[in-house]
Amino acid sequence: MSSADIAVGVYSKLENEDFRLLSIIEAGMAQHEYVPVEQIHKFSKVPLDRITYSLGKINKLGLIYQSKGAYTGHTLNYAGYDCLAIHALVKACVIGSFGQTLGVGKEADVYDALTPEGKRIAVKFHRLGRISFRQTRRKRGYIKEHSTWLYQSHLAAEREYHAMKQACEHGVAVPAPLGQNRHVIAMGMIEGGELARYKDIGKPEKVLREILRNIKRAYQKAHLIHADLSEYNIILQPDAHILIIDWPQAVKTDHANAAELLQRDLKNVLTYFNRKFRVNLAVEDAYKYVVGEAKRLPV
Ligand SMILES: Nc1ncnc2c1ncn2[C@@H]1O[C@H](COP(=O)(O)OP(=O)(O)O)[C@@H](O)[C@H]1O
Ligand SMILES: [Mg+2]
Structure with missing residues (x-):
């Protein structure tokens, strides 16, 4: 109990x-x-x-x-x-x-x-x-x-x-x-489950793009890096859209280790998508997209 x-x-x-x-x-x-x-x-x-x-x-x-x-x-x-x-x-x-x-x-x-x-x-x-x-x-x-x-x-x-x-x-x-x-x-109550629980998610590239869009929005608009991102803190809802949960360790983008923390978040997500769904994207390309050095994702 x-x-x-x-x-x-x-x-x-x-x-x-x-x-x-x-x-x-x-x-x-x-x-x-x-x-x-x-x-x-x-x-x-x-x-x-x-x-x-x-x-x-x-x-x-x-x-x-x-x-x-x-x-x-x-x-x-x-x-x-x-x-x-x-x-x-x-x-x-x-x-x-x-x-x-x-x-x-x-x-x-x-x-x-x-x-x-x-x-x-x-x-x-x-x-x-x-x-x-x-x-x-x-x-x-x-x-x-x-x-x-x-x-x-x-x-x-x-x-x-x-x-x-x-x-x-x-x-x-x-x-x-x-x-x-x-x-x-x-x-708010969420429906669905952690990404880690799903064997098959339909269109993984689409889900990944949505995740990265949200990481980018958090970074560029809210000036936040999640800093504990993984397949366990991303929820896939029944409508196939995602939610990011579990934010207590988030840091501002001017944090001394901001680049490192963002890279670690991206690496966790990309490694998972690569291993589980065979989607290939380099951390460096995702990083450039999130911080605004690249307009588009090559995926
Ligand atoms: N808003 C919510 N609605 C429904 N379930 C939730 C919600 N937030 C968290 N959960 C469930 O509780 C679990 C733990 O929450 P989380 O915020 O990740 O805390 P931690 O991982 O630190 O224990 C989540 O993986 C999810 O299953
Ligand atoms: Mg959690």
């Missing part, structure tokens, strides 16, 4: 006071490995007996960890952080309700959801440092690394959302960015 499964499952059981304590713990984690009850009490202005009740409840629901050391303290886990982000997106009327898991990746969980109007959307939970978090719990010198997972995941979502908005505004084929809070992004 992923932490999003836990969060989605318990979300409806939470009351305002529970969310309030979760967000006080979140804020306290900047200074404390485990946030002391006294601090939660001080900032929440909720009577101590109600705090004890609520902390017991959110602990039992699996949203926090309690320390059993010299003092009683509390720290968020990913499910607790998920609940805070979901709450904010529900309040902002981006999310109405949740459905099923669409994919659990290495660095993200993607969920199926509905807007308040009943439109299907996808919700992506970034999970950076998920593994190191478990390891660092056992270590000393914890605070910096500990708050890193929360911070890094938040940063990844912000970067991805920003890149998707830029790309979308300039006509690059991406899922529609709908909202972001903390480490979570809501976006």
Whole structure:
């Protein structure tokens, strides 16, 4: 069970006071490995007996960890952080309700959801440092690394959302960015699957040209390089058009390694098309086309 499964499952059981304590713990984690009850009490202005009740409840629901050391303290886990982000997106009327898991990746969980109007959307939970978090719990010198997972995941979502908005505004084929809070992004639901899943795609040259047109548009209009492009982050839709997903690591075209990153993206795509569909195009020719040194593609 992923932490999003836990969060989605318990979300409806939470009351305002529970969310309030979760967000006080979140804020306290900047200074404390485990946030002391006294601090939660001080900032929440909720009577101590109600705090004890609520902390017991959110602990039992699996949203926090309690320390059993010299003092009683509390720290968020990913499910607790998920609940805070979901709450904010529900309040902002981006999310109405949740459905099923669409994919659990290495660095993200993607969920199926509905807007308040009943439109299907996808919700992506970034999970950076998920593994190191478990390891660092056992270590000393914890605070910096500990708050890193929360911070890094938040940063990844912000970067991805920003890149998707830029790309979308300039006509690059991406899922529609709908909202972001903390480490979570809501976006348009896509149909189809990763290019890597298809044995036969009809007209591979046409698909490749469309991919390169979009890389070019991202580069020249949105000034972005995806920087993690491969057959796994290109979606082939039922209408045979493509979408490019998974943008957290995108860089601006003035980045010090821009040329290298663009060449790597192109190489990944071209190697795949060559191996799988016997389409031949040199990286150098695609590169010239994308940056505007050549008007046409020789394919
Ligand atoms: N907007 C979306 N609609 C439907 N499924 C999606 C959407 N975005 C991502 N997915 C699914 O979730 C998987 C993982 O998403 P992705 O953004 O590539 O994250 P990562 O690869 O870092 O885990 C995708 O390969 C795809 O199957
Ligand atoms: Mg991906």
